[in-house]
Amino acid sequence: MQRGMTNDRTECLCLSTLDNLNGGRQTGTNSGVPLHNVSILVIIMQSMIILGIETSCDETSAAVVQDGILRSNATAVQLVHSEHGGVVPELASRAHQRLMVPIVEDALRKASVDKKELTAIAAVYGPGLIGSILVGLSFGKAMAQGLGIPFIGVNHMEAHIFSNMIEDPKPSFPFVNLTVSGGHTQLVLVKDYFSCELLGETMDDAAGEAFDKVAKMLGVGYPGGPLIDKLAAKGNAKAVKFPRPYLEEGSLQFSFSGLKTSVLYYLRSIGFDRTAGMNEQFLSDIAASFQAAAVDVLIDKLLTAAKKYGVRDIAVCGGVSANSELRRRLETESKIHHLRLFIPKLDFCTDNGAMVAQVGYERMRKGFVSSLELTAEPDLQLN
Ligand code: ADP
Ligand code: MG
Secondary structure: OOOOOOOOOOEEOOHHHHHHHHHOOOOHHHOOOOEOOOOOOOOEEOOOEEEEEEOOOOEEEEEEEEOOEEEEEEEEEOHHHHHHOOOOHHHHHHHHHHHHHHHHHHHHHHHOOOHHHOOEEEEEEEOOOHHHHHHHHHHHHHHHHHHOOOEEEEEHHHHHHHOOOOOOOOOOOOEEEEEEOOOOEEEEEEEEOOEEEEEEEEOOOOHHHHHHHHHHHHOOOOOHHHHHHHHHOOOOOOOOOOOOOOOOOOOOOEOOHHHHHHHHHHHHHOOOOOOOOOOHHHHHHHHHHHHHHHHHHHHHHHHHHHHHOOOOEEEEEOHHHHOHHHHHHHHHHHHHOOOEEEOOOHHHOOOOHHHHHHHHHHHHHOOOOEOOOOOOOOOOOOO
């Protein structure tokens, strides 16, 4: 039977775990978050049920994880930004405020869990848009306080890595993880649940940001990534040879700003006017050519890191991991290099509460809970 499949399982937090709960000491694996001063010596739980809340950008999401098993995930994608061609922070915060209660209720209802059954509440406290984070974080802390249960602050980048650990099969430690989202591009060596090393990241634009900006240049709409993906499927990836920014030999750093600028210069050089009538084949060729360059770089760096650190498992996560060409190429390359590949199903590529609830569950198991004084950290780092 899988871990946590039954409700009657008895779980104990051992004394070393409870030291953390009890002493309020800081530990290196709790992202510097002060631990809650809880005077409990032994906690025996019938079942551990965690509500996870994600509001770091423009998705309002909540999920319930029970004993490590996902029971529900409810996500509302904010459509209000599409007419502006990008996320408008103030509109995102207001939409989170409107959506927070219905989304949490939806997650609880889908899981058939009453709020009084919750063991703890986890919410993202960074990185992301400060106004957006504050909505989910304040709601999570208030709900935890109201219910008299622990609160767990979650690092959004750590949560993305956990999106490959929501369902089986899961990668084995150590593995190399590539996070490719709208705000981040990071290569991480994941040594254990809360032990990871940042190997490289983008020096300028994130991969998803480059997709969104190229879509904007082409005038195809927002959000750009899925639209470029769709157009590229009908295009010729060899139509224009855009540069592959590998940087120096063996570098695990990324840079997508140059690639984005070369698309812009190319469009200018041929006098492209995005407001004029669209030539579907032309747009598809540019989308496919840009996408091929971005995918080549992402895969090259991931394979370089996997080889350098001698891992057997590689994982990819974040919104861009939904890209069909990236997924196709990863399948092929991982087979060639005898690596086990992990990519989340599409629901868990972009921001979601399930990954937050899963981090909350693992943190709770280890006794890492947060102070209710925890504040939003828009620039929170991974370690
Ligand atoms: P963030 O955490 O930064 O908000 P997400 O993890 O939610 O980012 O991912 C959003 C990003 O993923 C956007 O930049 C979006 O364009 C990109 N994206 C989503 N689907 C695809 C796709 N199929 N191909 C390429 N990029 C995609
Ligand atoms: Mg994200």
